[in-house]
Amino acid sequence: MTGYRIRPASESDGPALYELWQGLRQHNATVDRRVIPAPVAESEFIVDFREVLARPRSAAFVAAVDTSLAGFIAGTIERNLPDRLPAEHATVGYLWVEERFRRQGIARALFAEVTGWARSQNGVSHFEMAVLSADDAAAGFWRSIGFSPFIERLWAPLGGAEEDA
Numbered sequence: 001m002t003g004y005r006i007r008p009a010s011e012s013d014g015p016a017l018y019e020l021w022q023g024l025r026q027h028n029a030t031v032d033r034r035v036i037p038a039p040v041a042e043s044e045f046i047v048d049f050r051e052v053l054a055r056p057r058s059a060a061f062v063a064a065v066d067t068s069l070a071g072f073i074a075g076t077i078e079r080n081l082p083d084r085l086p087a088e089h090a091t092v093g094y095l096w097v098e099e100r101f102r103r104q105g106i107a108r109a110l111f112a113e114v115t116g117w118a119r120s121q122n123g124v125s126h127f128e129m130a131v132l133s134a135d136d137a138a139a140g141f142w143r144s145i146g147f148s149p150f151i152e153r154l155w156a157p158l159g160g161a162e163e164d165a
């Protein structure tokens with residue numbers, strides 16, 4: 001069992017988080033080839049990351065093992081469609097645990113931290129989020145902490161159903 005510590009992400013985590021985030025994006029592209037990661041340089045990532053840290057309605061936490069990172073989570077508050085209540089919900093934009101640290105409760109601990117943060121946000125009482133249908137591990141994780149399928153996002157090429165997906 002690895003000793004890890006969950007803490008809020010800080011600016012100095014930027015370069016390490018960029019590496020983890022690239023791993024996450026590569027993972028998603030491998031799970032489903034319709035996911036095409038846009039090229040994002042480390043410098044661009046760092047600028048965006050600083051903005052996220054400054055946003056009161058967003059939060060990011062890392063799982064630190066010694067001086068390196070085993071995983072991270074990023075949460076934010078989103079507006080719902082204007083015709084559906086409640087007006088806002090919490091969402092998890094990114095969640096990643098490095099392969100060698102998996103199945104040790106790190107994702108669960110990261111999610112608990114985001115949940116605590118989301119509870120402190122006025123008017124927010126639930127989570128909604130997108131997940132890749134083909135990612136069985138992710139589905140297993142979300143199910144294990146109480147998520148259930150809600151709205152499904154469908155995909156089709158403009159050329160028609162007979163074209164390759």
Ligand SMILES: CC(C)(COP(=O)(O)OP(=O)(O)OC[C@H]1O[C@@H](n2cnc3c(N)ncnc32)[C@H](O)[C@@H]1OP(=O)(O)O)[C@@H](O)C(=O)NCCC(=O)NCCS
Nearest residue numbers: 095096097102103104105106107108136137138140141144
């Ligand atoms: C999904 C992911 C975040 C889980 O991280 P983790 O730290 O291994 O998860 P935990 O150890 O906290 O697991 C908690 C529970 O979730 C479930 N779970 C986790 N991984 C699972 C898997 N591969 N298959 C089925 N269930 C799984 C189990 O019930 C597990 O409890 P258990 O180990 O006692 O059986 C990790 O596998 C990952 O980073 N995957 C790639 C990126 C990703 O899918 N991100 C989430 C989508 S946004």
